[in-house]
Amino acid sequence: MPIPAPVLYPPFNITRVSHAAHTVRDLERTREFYCEVFGLVVSHQDMDMLYLRGVDEVCHHSLVFRRSDEPPRCERVGLRVLSEAELDKAYEYFAGIGLAPAWAEVPYQGRSLRVTDPMGIPLEFCARMQRMERIYDRPDLQRGSSALRLDHVQLHVTDVQAALDFYFRLGFRCGDYMTAGEHDETIFCAFTYRKDNPADLVFMSGQGPRFHHCGYITPSFQDLFRACDIAGVRGLGNQIERGPGRHSVAHAHYVYMRDPDGHRVELLLDVWHQMLDLEIEPVRWRLFGQHTAGVWGLPAQAAWFYQATEFAGVTPQPVRHSHQMHTLEKYLAARHAENR
Ligand SMILES: [Fe+2]
Numbered sequence: 237m238p239i240p241a242p243v244l245y246p247p248f249n250i251t252r253v254s255h256a257a258h259t260v261r262d263l264e265r266t267r268e269f270y271c272e273v274f275g276l277v278v279s280h281q282d283m284d285m286l287y288l289r290g291v292d293e294v295c296h297h298s299l300v301f302r303r304s305d306e307p308p309r310c311e312r313v314g315l316r317v318l319s320e321a322e323l324d325k326a327y328e329y330f331a332g333i334g335l336a337p338a339w340a341e342v343p344y345q346g347r348s349l350r351v352t353d354p355m356g357i358p359l360e361f362c363a364r365m366q367r368m369e370r371i372y373d374r375p376d377l378q379r380g381s382s383a384l385r386l387d388h389v390q391l392h393v394t395d396v397q398a399a400l401d402f403y404f405r406l407g408f409r410c411g412d413y414m415t416a417g418e419h420d421e422t423i424f425c426a427f428t429y430r431k432d433n434p435a436d437l438v439f440m441s442g443q444g445p446r447f448h449h450c451g452y453i454t455p456s457f458q459d460l461f462r463a464c465d466i467a468g469v470r471g472l473g474n475q476i477e478r479g480p481g482r483h484s485v486a487h488a489h490y491v492y493m494r495d496p497d498g499h500r501v502e503l504l505l506d507v508w509h510q511m512l513d514l515e516i517e518p519v520r521w522r523l524f525g526q527h528t529a530g531v532w533g534l535p536a537q538a539a540w541f542y543q544a545t546e547f548a549g550v551t552p553q554p555v556r557h558s559h560q561m562h563t564l565e566k567y568l569a570a571r572h573a574e575n576r
Contacts (some may be wrong), residue, residue, distance in 0.1 A: 237344045238421050239410050239518050240400060246407030248317060248325035251391050253436040254362070255297055255314035256450050256542055258499050258545065259304040265496040266301050269475075273493070274503065275459075276382030287344065290385040290452060292372045295342040295365040299450070308497035309548040310447035312358040313389055313437075314349070320363050323349050336487070354402055356445040357388045361460060374574040381463035381503055383452040386425075388435035390449050392544045393443035396423045399439040403428055408437065409512050410518040412485045416521060420512050422557045427485065430439035433509050441559060443552045446544035449492065449500035456499070457489055460503050465492060472496075478540050481533040485521060492540065499545050537564040 260266045263286045270276045276288040279296045302311065317323055330337040330351045337351040346364030353359055371377045372384070372416040393399045400410065400423070411434040413426040426437040440448060454460050460480060467473055472493075477500065480489040488504040510516055541561040546552055 238397065238400075238415070239426075239445050239450065240404040240411060242409045242514070243404055243407050243423070246405065247329040248406075249319075250322075250361075250406055250408075250430050251316045251318050253313070253386065254295070254316040254365075255300060255386065256389055256447070257300040257302065257309060257311040258447075258497070259306065259309050260495075260497040260499075261303070261305060261308065261558055262496065263301060263303050268470070269472065270501075271379055271494050273380045273419070273463050273540075274501065275378055275382040275454075276452075277371060277377075279366075285343075289368060290383045291374075291378055292366055292384035292453075293369045293386070294369060294464045296368055298402075298507050305340040308499060308545060310499070310545045311548050312360045313391070313415065313447070314360045314362065315436075317363050319360050320347065322426045323347060323361060324362055326351075350562060351570055355391075355395075355399055356547065356553075357391060357393075358547055358550070360454055361477070380466055380572065381454045381459040383454050383503060387433070387451045387504065387507075388438055388455050389433075389447070390438035390440060390451070392444040392446040392552075393439050394441075394444045394553050396439045398425055400428070403437060403439075409510075411435070411516075411532050412519045412521060414485070414521040416557070422559075424557075424559050429510060433513050434507055439542050440554050441557060442542070442544065444544075444555070446546055446552050447499070448544045451490075451502035451504050452499055453506050454503045455505075457505065460489060460491055460505065463493075463503055466514065467493065477537045479533075482531065484531055485519075492536075500540075500543075500545075534566050535564050536561050 246426040279287040279289050284303045288299040326339050335351050340348045340350045342348040344366045345362040349361040357472040408428040409547045411427050413422045416422045425440045427438050429436045475494045482489050493503050
């Protein structure tokens with residue numbers, strides 16, 4: 237079976253993806269992009285750090301940026317656990333399997349636990365953050381697309397099956413997955429979750445580990461389009477990498493952009509919910525065919541499949557199972573050949 241059996245009583249209780257931390261060269265450029273285009277809100281900014289949250293978020297940050305003159309990197313992926321006691325259980329679990337967890341003092345967070353997973357992804361767990369004002373009901377304070385909240389993080393890993401095996405032991409379940417073909421069980425991409433919608437962590441086969449994107453929910457298609465309009469008039473139109481379009485998986489509207497340092501971010505409309513019911517089976521999609529890019533629209537350009545942010549201090553490794561991607565470039569070349 238490619239998809240492991242759910243572990244209903246994991247060693248500690250992860251509740252959701254919580255935050256991501258990147259380095260960037262210019263915090264003001266970063267702030268303009270995320271606040272004026274996406275509509276995130278500044279929780280704190282100083283000379284070296286920028287902490288952002290969505291308008292629906294009451295916890296201090298879901299995106300953190302540290303100024304650095306080095307090439308842009310992702311520093312860690314954050315996950316929430318239910319309580320302080322779960323953090324202690326997490327420490328014991330990771331120490332027990334030889335992963336060398338370490339406690340960290342992190343601003344605006346409670347006690348935080350850092351560990352690198354077997355794929356090489358630097359993780360950070362916490363149970364508490366400083367509480368902030370939720371401005372969901374304050375349209376007078378909202379900008380851009382009024383991005384509501386962090387929904388998921390997508391990661392390139394060299395072996396999706398290995399990632400599934402590890403994260404299923406931590407209680408993650410799979411809502412959707414994509415295989416290479418009708419008779420090929422190799423998993424190209426898997427959407428795993430702890431909260432009640434399709435994705436907290438998405439694992440896609442590729443040179444890894446690398447950070448592919450984080451996705452924020454936006455209220456409406458008009459808000460998503462408004463982000464594109466604002467990006468265009470601010471001279472950032474070329475940073476719209478894919479879409480707007482509609483995914484086949486979870487049927488969500490989306491647009492992908494690259495921020496000024498090349499970190500990829502997605503805006504998407506709310507998606508179907510899993511409700512955590514046990515009778516819901518993972519949905520299998522095919523890598524090729526109508527559903528690859530969605531039920532309509534153009535395939536993604538090659539950069540979307542192959543480019544991603546490296547983790548700080550982690551050298552990406554070659555992918556274990558290589559897949560032929562149905563890219564926009566191949567699609568256009570084929571159409572061009574047909575029409576000659
Ligand atoms: Fe996504």
